[in-house]
Amino acid sequence: MAQLATVLEDQRQTDETALITGSEAIAVACKLADVDVITAYPIRPYDTVMQYVSKLVSNGELDCEYIVAEGEHSQFEIVKHACAAGARVFCGSSGVGWMYAMEALTVTPALRVPMVAMVGNRALDDPGAFGVEHNDALTVRDLGWQLVWVDTAQEALDTALIAYRVSEDRRIFLPCAISCDGAFLTHSQALVQIPSQKKVNEFLPRYNRADLLLHPDNPITVAPQGNEDWVMEIRRQNYAAMERVSDVLREAYDHFERIFGRSYGNPFFEEFETDDADIVLMGMGTLSTPVKVAIRKMRKEGKKVGFVRMRWFRPFAAAELAECLSRFSAVGVVDRDYSFGSPYMSGVLATEVRSALYSAPGKKPPVVGFIAGLGGREVTVPDVERITEGVYNAAQGRPQPLTQWIGLRE
Secondary structure, three states: OHHHHHHHHHHOOOOEEEEEEHHHHHHHHHHHOOOOEEEEOOOOOOHHHHHHHHHHHHOOOOOOEEEEOOOHHHHHHHHHHHHHOOOOEEEEEOHHHHHHOHHHHHHHHHOOOOOEEEEEEOOOOOOOOOOOOOHHHHOOOOOOOEEEEOOOHHHHHHHHHHHHHHHOOOOOOOOEEEEEEOOOOOOOEEEEEEOOHHHHHHHOOOOOOHHHOOEOOEOOOOOOOOHHHHHHHHHHHHHHHHHHHHHHHHHHHHHHHHHHOOOOOOOOEEEEOOOOOOEEEEEEHHHHHHHHHHHHHHHHOOOOEEEEEEOEEEOOOHHHHHHHHOOOOEEEEEEOOOOOOOHHHOOHHHHHHHHHHHOOOOOOOOEEEEEOOHHHOOOOHHHHHHHHHHHHHHHOOOOOOOEEEOOOOO
16 A cells, blocks of 8 residues: 555656546546545536546545535535635536535625536536536626636646636635536546646645634634625625636736646637638637537638637636627627527627627627537537628628527428
């Protein structure tokens, strides 16, 4: 046993490559971050994280309090309180499981608890569906949660480490949800560069609540009844914390690049083939795979199409995104979600993009919303080509619906 511990310690000092899924990459990030308390309740596709965490614990590779709760609500309550008492925590869920925990999810930001969670994006029942949609994670978009979508297992691991670094920064102390598309990312294997423990320790300091620690020796009030006396002030403090996230994120990504040697460029969104593009498509998560394949094909045909993939949805980099999009003749936003009754009946991302452009100076290209890939349906290369045709029509001033559904059965 002592020999095994020595081997594991030696391995932690060097980088390695492993063939793992997006879910397993998140579990490895928990190990590297030396998370203290992890709670679990099985719901697919998130459950693959807790399964891999349990394997790490049973193999002696991860030392943590691993608690299987009787439901999603309880598991989020456990880590919420553990985090208030000074523990670095991790939890997660999917679809209706995320919704079942909504009471706990709602109060977590107001308590300034820097919980890191994963959402294995899944459709909200009914009808019963296990495929990817983004509405589950988006339900907390107005509550003070940081929200980020990743599109590869490598980005999932790296972003989890960054999420702990930013969330636990004393200037922030807000929770963060990392969204991983169900099946397309949670269950798909890829080669991932796993950094050494030495590098992670250099990047990620220990979690320290200081005078905000819930402890018998530090009598403080947590979750008081505020009513009209203090609620507005508490909301304004959360507003200020979220306002600071953008700068802290930039610091974290710069520090990450210096230590790990991987650069993500702009933390908030990725640009692909945009330098000379006439029009651009937008989306989040693993949508990037078919879109990039289609764009490479269309580029060979002489169509100057680019792609902008949103990473951080909260905070939303409105001014920076508007400056980027103003360069193009038209924008097509592909939502893997819905917002029934919203302006133009568009998806959530399309509505946010229009809002960002409205108040920004400079050119305001037309924005066409597309809803696609709901319930786990694949977005295909022909789908992307059809979307591109609609965006070109908008660029040329041809009237068309501002929201279009793509890939429907005839």
